[in-house]
Amino acid sequence: MTSRMLCTDCFETSHPQTLLAGSDRIEMVAWLCFALPGWLYCWWRHMLRIKVCGVCGGSSLLREARAAAANDPNANRAQPAPVVCNLHGPVRWPRPFATPRERLHAGSLGAIASIAALLAGLLAAADVAGLLIPVICLTFSALLGTAWWVRSLNLWLRSRARLSSCRAWAADGREIPIESV
Known part of the structure; x- marks a missing residue:
């Protein structure tokens, strides 16, 4: 069952009606012309499905609960100030490595x-045909291994670093709290 919605055109609250583009007859003919045309037409029709007001037919609708929340005086109360300095909270990882699975996946990809x-x-070195390919592969392997090792060391040091205080000062000499990552 659908929830009641408020129309912003006529300001009436009612259950919305679903409007489908296209025609049922064309859909039936498309289904008779094998499954693919019928499926494509049905998919297109249901992708363009919209909800309209049951009273005036307008398409600008709000859920009744959201419309009531807009008139609630407690909804616009002040938000608490964000905490900008995290010294003793959980370890913050860079965005691409936010979960342990992502960290494991990225580390194993570098190693592989x-x-x-x-x-x-x-x-390639076993095949004595030339030395250029083995030199390129071994150099690439060394570069990848070094980059993976530096990245792992960087993440390990960042996770172990615990600063005693934030170290930033304003022009007048007062300490500015900054977020330590």
Whole structure:
């Protein structure tokens, strides 16, 4: 069952009506012309489905609860100030590595790419045809391994760093609290 909605055109509260674009007859003909045209037409029709006001037919509707909340005087109360200095809270990871699964995935991808480049270099070195390909693969492997090691060390140091206080000062000498990541 749909909730009651407020129309902003006529300011009436009623249950909305669903309006489908297209025609039922065209949909039936499309289904008779095999499944794909019928499915595509049905999908297109239901993607364009909109809710309209049951009284005036307008399409600008608000849920009744949201309209009542707009008139609630407690809804516009002041929000608390954000905390800008996090010294003893949870460890903050960079956005791409927010969850442990993402950190594990990114670390293992770097290690796998480095090992794959190392193995490709060793296999190319076994084939004595030329030295350019093994040198490129081994250099690429060393660069990937070094980048992965530096990234892991950086994340480990960031997670272990606990500053005693925020270290930023304004022009007049007073301390400014900053967020430590």
